[in-house]
Amino acid sequence: MEREQQILEAAHEAGFDLAGLAPFRAPRDLDRYRAWLAAGHHASMDWLAEVQDLLEDPRRFAPEGRTLLAVGVGHARAAVELEGGGRIARYAAGRDYHNWLRKRLRKLARTLVQRGLVGGARSLVDDGPLMERSHAAEAGLGFASKAANLLHPRFGPWFFLGELVLDTELTPTAPPLPAGSCGTCTACIDACPTGALVAPGQLDARRCLSWATIEARAPLDRELRGQLGEWAFGCDICSEVCPWGEGVATQEARFPTSPAVEGSTLLSWLRLDRRPGAFEERFEGTPLRRPGREGLTTNAALVLGNRPADGAAPALRVVLEEDPSARAREAAAWSLAHGYGQDAGARAAVELAAAREQDADAARGMRASLDETGPA
Ligand code: B12
Ligand code: SF4
Ligand code: SF4
Numbered sequence: 001m002e003r004e005q006q007i008l009e010a011a012h013e014a015g016f017d018l019a020g021l022a023p024f025r026a027p028r029d030l031d032r033y034r035a036w037l038a039a040g041h042h043a044s045m046d047w048l049a050e051v052q053d054l055l056e057d058p059r060r061f062a063p064e065g066r067t068l069l070a071v072g073v074g075h076a077r078a079a080v081e082l083e084g085g086g087r088i089a090r091y092a093a094g095r096d097y098h099n100w101l102r103k104r105l106r107k108l109a110r111t112l113v114q115r116g117l118v119g120g121a122r123s124l125v126d127d128g129p130l131m132e133r134s135h136a137a138e139a140g141l142g143f144a145s146k147a148a149n150l151l152h153p154r155f156g157p158w159f160f161l162g163e164l165v166l167d168t169e170l171t172p173t174a175p176p177l178p179a180g181s182c183g184t185c186t187a188c189i190d191a192c193p194t195g196a197l198v199a200p201g202q203l204d205a206r207r208c209l210s211w212a213t214i215e216a217r218a219p220l221d222r223e224l225r226g227q228l229g230e231w232a233f234g235c236d237i238c239s240e241v242c243p244w245g246e247g248v249a250t251q252e253a254r255f256p257t258s259p260a261v262e263g264s265t266l267l268s269w270l271r272l273d274r275r276p277g278a279f280e281e282r283f284e285g286t287p288l289r290r291p292g293r294e295g296l297t298t299n300a301a302l303v304l305g306n307r308p309a310d311g312a313a314p315a316l317r318v319v320l321e322e323d324p325s326a327r328a329r330e331a332a333a334w335s336l337a338h339g340y341g342q343d344a345g346a347r348a349a350v351e352l353a354a355a356r357e358q359d360a361d362a363a364r365g366m367r368a369s370l371d372e373t374g375p376a
Pocket of ligand 1: 033126137149151203211233235
């Protein structure tokens with residue numbers, strides 16, 4: 001059997017659903033990346049601009065690299081709704097995929113070296129300076145879509161990516177389908193609630209609910225708050241409407257729902273333990289850790305403003321009056337004014353909080369919420 005074939009088989013043995021080889025060089029879609037940064041579409045994610053040099057020439061961080069082994073792992077599952085309401089993106093329901101991939105990629109790297117198939121291999125997942133979708137498309141793992149996701153005929157958009165940088169020249173794998181396989185479909189662009197897909201394949205992260213609920217660290221644009229709807233972490237809308245993702249078999253057994261997600265409700269996110277280390281411990285090993293306690297409390301407050309729930313107003317008032325985060329206090333004010341305004345007590349609490357608020361931006365935001373919703 002050819003060396004390339006043996007490497008791909010070893011990747012499948014290691015538990016990966018998809019594997020392919022591409023030359024280790026600048027990504028084919030570099031111009032798209034440059035245009036994306038120049039347009040400010042990376043929102044607050046400055047690190048994406050900071051790694052630009054490495055991303056443009058991957059050999060700067062891995063000079064030994066000659067070939068990239070891209071791997072994909074399916075994570076399809078049923079929609080995830082928290083008890084009592086609030087949705088989280090499916091990818092985040094299980095334990096952190098970074099850990100899952102990293103562990104298996106390292107093992108695969110050892111296997112490839114032990115079998116003499118390569119001299120050395122280095123693993124990368126998501127956080128590495130790599131335009132993963134572009135390299136993975138070149139390695140035959142799928143095609144670039146109008147939703148910006150990489151699609152595969154068997155897994156639709158429901159698969160994660162990871163890579164091994166190999167020190168050996170190898171013959172690349174052919175792609176399963178050419179770019180452009182979306183055809184005339186525009187379902188994702190039409191369904192996106194914020195218009196974040198500003199053109200086919202181009203996502204303006206400033207408007208994307210996934211950015212807003214995972215990466216944003218400052219108060220959200222006011223229009224975006226209402227558009228969050230039920231999304232308290234991530235957003236799957238453009239994936240859910242994609243015909244390529246229909247009927248993909250569930251992988252829940254591979255990524256069982258984490259106890260942190262099972263035990264979560266929006267109300268519990270308003271009351272997260274604020275003692276040092278408590279949040280990190282509770283969400284250890286899950287993607288939900290990324291936005292931090294402040295982020296989850298803020299998201300829960302905003303979603304509860306969009307979808308008022310019984311018993312939420314008193315908990316929101318505690319956030320409004322006691323939370324150490326100005327961002328969370330201001331989000332609670334927005335929520336109380338927009339979702340619970342018929343309750344005179346809620347509105348009075350926001351008025352009082354706005355008058356007492358020490359953070360000038362938060363005070364301004366609270367007054368804006370009162371102005372937007374008018375007198376009770
Ligand atoms: C930053 C980031 C985000 C940002 C920005 C997303 C974005 N579209 O750029 C935010 C926080 C919004 C985000 C959201 C999500 N992300 Co994200 N994200 C990343 C990260 C770290 C970098 C992406 C990047 O470089 N963006 C810059 C743009 C220019 O690059 P690109 O999107 O890769 O470029 C492709 C498309 O833009 C497209 N394209 C560009 N122009 C055009 C024009 C045409 C005509 C066409 C057809 C295509 C096209 O082609 C390029 C090559 O495929 C990658 C991991 C990595 N290191 O690559 C994960 C990654 C892309 N994310 C992933 C996931 C799962 C998600 C979410 C589904 C999570 C969720 N449910 O909330 C959403 C999906 C949003 C979406 N529709 O893209 C997966 C995607 C897997 C897949 N099968 O595609 C990745 C690869 C992580 C991983 N290791 O699995 N993400
Ligand atoms: S993840 Fe949601 S908000 Fe972002 S582009 Fe897709 S549908 Fe739009
Ligand atoms: S929903 Fe349609 S246009 Fe969007 S990615 Fe899927 S096939 Fe392409």
